[in-house]
Amino acid sequence: MQFNVSGLLKGPIGDIREYDIEERVASLQHLTEDTNLVAPISGHVQLMRTRSGILVTATLHTRVETVCSRCLEPAFHDLDITVEEEFFPTVEVYTGAAIHWQEYTDDEAVLISAQHILDMTEVVRQDLIVSLPMQPLCSPTCQGLCPRCGANLNEGPHFCEVEEIDPRWAALAQFKLEE
Ligand SMILES: [Zn+2]
Ligand SMILES: [Zn+2]
Structure with a gap:
C-alpha cells in the first residue's frame, strides 16, 4: 500500500490518480493478538493533490479470522473500511528542502517520505482495528x-x-x- 506520489506532488491542486489494489501486507497479517487477516486487502484508492498534501480516499475490503466471543472457536468476519486521510510531504518535491510538516499534522502515520513514498499501511491498520466487531461470533446462532x-x-x-x-x-x- 505504497504509492510514489512525486508526480502528483508536482501537479496542480485537484489532480487525481486512481488505483485498484489487491495486496497481502505482511505487517498487517497479524492484526491484533487474536485476529489475523485471511484475505488480501483489495479495493479502490484515489489520491488527490490538495493545497498542502495528498488526500487519500479508499474503500477497502478484507477478511479476518478471530475468536468467537461465546465458544472460543474461530470466527470469520468480512471487513469493509473507508479511508479518508490527508497525507503531507516532508520535503519540497522540486528542491528537496525540508518542510515543517508539524504545521499540518502531529500524526507521523500520514507523512510522505523524503523519497515521495506515501504509505497507507499504518492508517489502514488503525481503520481495520476500529472496524473489528466488539463481540465476534462464529455464527449468529452460536450456543x-x-x-x-x-x-x-x-x-x-x-x-x-x-x-x-x-x-x-x-x-x-x-x-x-x-x-
Ligand atoms: Zn461460537
Ligand atoms: Zn455441561
Missing part, C-alpha cells in the same frame, strides 16, 4: 459453552454430567447448618 462443564454446545445435544446443586436445596443446607 456458546456450557456454563457448568465448558462443553461446546454447538456440537450437538448436551446432557451435562456435572452435578448441579439446586439453589433451593443449597439454601436449606445452609439453614440446617445454622440450626
Whole structure:
C-alpha cells in the first residue's frame, strides 16, 4: 500500500490518480493478538493533490479470522473500511528542502517520505482495528459453552454430567447448618 506520489506532488491542486489494489501486507497479517487477516486487502484508492498534501480516499475490503466471543472457536468476519486521510510531504518535491510538516499534522502515520513514498499501511491498520466487531461470533446462532462443564454446545445435544446443586436445596443446607 505504497504509492510514489512525486508526480502528483508536482501537479496542480485537484489532480487525481486512481488505483485498484489487491495486496497481502505482511505487517498487517497479524492484526491484533487474536485476529489475523485471511484475505488480501483489495479495493479502490484515489489520491488527490490538495493545497498542502495528498488526500487519500479508499474503500477497502478484507477478511479476518478471530475468536468467537461465546465458544472460543474461530470466527470469520468480512471487513469493509473507508479511508479518508490527508497525507503531507516532508520535503519540497522540486528542491528537496525540508518542510515543517508539524504545521499540518502531529500524526507521523500520514507523512510522505523524503523519497515521495506515501504509505497507507499504518492508517489502514488503525481503520481495520476500529472496524473489528466488539463481540465476534462464529455464527449468529452460536450456543456458546456450557456454563457448568465448558462443553461446546454447538456440537450437538448436551446432557451435562456435572452435578448441579439446586439453589433451593443449597439454601436449606445452609439453614440446617445454622440450626
Ligand atoms: Zn461460537
Ligand atoms: Zn455441561
